[in-house]
Amino acid sequence: xxxxxxxxxxxxxxxxxxxxxxxxxxxxxxxxxxxxxxxxxxxxxxxxxxxxxxxxxxxxxxxxxxxxxxxxxxxxxxxxxxxxxxxxxxxxxxxxxxxxxxxxxxxxxxxxxxxxxxxxxxxxxxxxxxxxxxxxxxxxxxxxxxxxxxxxxxxxxxxxxxxxxxxxxxxxxxxxxxxxxxxxxxxxxxxxxxxxxxxxxxxxxxxxxxxxxxxxxxxxxxxxxxxxxxxxxxxxxxxxxxxxxxxxxxxxxxxxxxxxxxxxxxxxxxxx
Ligand SMILES: NC(=O)c1ccc[n+]([C@@H]2O[C@H](COP(=O)([O-])OP(=O)(O)OC[C@H]3O[C@@H](n4cnc5c(N)ncnc54)[C@H](O)[C@@H]3O)[C@@H](O)[C@H]2O)c1
Numbered sequence: 554x555x556x557x558x559x560x561x562x563x564x565x566x567x568x569x570x571x572x573x574x575x576x577x578x579x580x581x582x583x584x585x586x587x588x589x590x591x592x593x594x595x596x597x598x599x600x601x602x603x604x605x606x607x608x609x610x611x612x613x614x615x616x617x618x619x620x621x622x623x624x625x626x627x628x629x630x631x632x633x634x635x636x637x638x639x640x641x642x643x644x645x646x647x648x649x650x651x652x653x654x655x656x657x658x659x660x661x662x663x664x665x666x667x668x669x670x671x672x673x674x675x676x677x678x679x680x681x682x683x684x685x686x687x688x689x690x691x692x693x694x695x696x697x698x699x700x701x702x703x704x705x706x707x708x709x710x711x712x713x714x715x716x717x718x719x720x721x722x723x724x725x726x727x728x729x730x731x732x733x734x735x736x737x738x739x740x741x742x743x744x745x746x747x748x749x750x751x752x753x754x755x756x757x758x759x760x761x762x763x764x765x766x767x768x769x770x771x772x773x774x775x776x777x778x779x780x781x782x783x784x785x786x787x788x789x790x791x792x793x794x795x796x797x798x799x800x801x802x803x804x805x806x807x808x809x810x811x812x813x814x815x816x817x818x819x820x821x822x823x824x825x
Pocket of ligand 1: 578
C-alpha cells in the first residue's frame with residue numbers, strides 16, 4: 554500500500570519521501586512504482602518526460618528523520634496497534650508541529666493510534682483502497698480529538714491526487730468495510746448453505762444485483778488472509794456474528810489458499 558500511495562503522490566506532482574525498514578525493500582517498492590508508471594507511458598496515458606519527472610520526485614530512505622520536513626506523513630506499516638503506536642510516538646517527536654500525520658489503517662482505531670502522540674489533534678485517518686493507484690476512494694477519518702484543519706488537509710490532498718475523498722468518524726470499519734466485510738462473509742456462508750458454486754454465486758450477484766465483480770472473485774483479489782484479518786478485527790470490536798470470518802475462509806487462509814496472490818483461492822490463477 555505504501556508503494557501505491559507514493560506512486561499516486563509523485564504522479565500528482567508532490568515531492569515524496571518513502572521510508573522503509575530496509576533499503577532492499579525500498580528498492581523493491583521503487584521497481585514496482587517504475588513498472589506501473591512505465592506502463593502508463595506504454596499505454597499513452599503519460600509522456601516519457603512526465604514519467605521521468607514523477608520518478609525524480611521520489612526519495613527513498615530508511616531514516617525516519619528524513620520525514621522531519623514533510624507537510625503530510627501517511628503511515629502504511631503492518632496492521633498492528635503496538636508497532637503503529639511506537640511509530641506515531643516517534644513521528645510526534647521528529648515531524649513539524651504543523652504537519653499532519655495520517656494512518657492508512659483499515660481496521661484499527663485511529664483514536665488509539667493517535668493516543669500515542671502528544672498532539673492527537675493533528676492525527677487523521679486516510680484510508681486508501683487496494684490497489685491504491687486504481688481505486689478512487691479515500692476515507693478521511695476524524696478521530697475523537699482530530700482538529701478540523703487536519704481533516705480538511707487530508708481531504709484536500711485526496712482531491713489533489715485525483716482521488717474521491719469522503720469524510721467519516723472513527724468507527725470500526727469506517728464506511729466501506731463496515732458494510733462490505735459482513736456482506737462478503739454472508740456470501741461465503743451462502744456458498745455452503747445454498748450449496749452454490751463460487752462461479753454461480755459470482756454470476757448471481759453480478760446479474761441479479763448489478764455487482765461489477767462477484768464476491769468470490771473480489772475476496773480472491775483482496776487476499777483471503779487480508780479479509781480474514783479484517784473480519785477478525787471488526788468482530789473483536791463489534792461482537793456482531795456477521796463480522797466473524799466464516800470457518801471456510803479461515804481454513805483456506807490456514808492452507809495457504811490466499812487468492813490471486815498465491816495462485817489459488819476460490820479460483821486458480823496462472824503465473825502470467
Ligand atoms: N492490503 C490492503 O488491501 C490494504 C488496504 C487498505 C489499507 N491497508 C492498510 O495499509 C497498511 C499496510 O498494509 P499492506 O497490505 O501494504 O501491508 P504489508 O505488510 O504488505 O506492508 C507493510 C510494509 O510496512 C513495512 N514496515 C513494517 N514495519 C515497519 C515499521 N515499523 N516502520 C516502517 N515500515 C514498516 C514493511 O517492511 C512492509 O513493506 C495496513 O495498515 C493496512 O491495514 C491495506
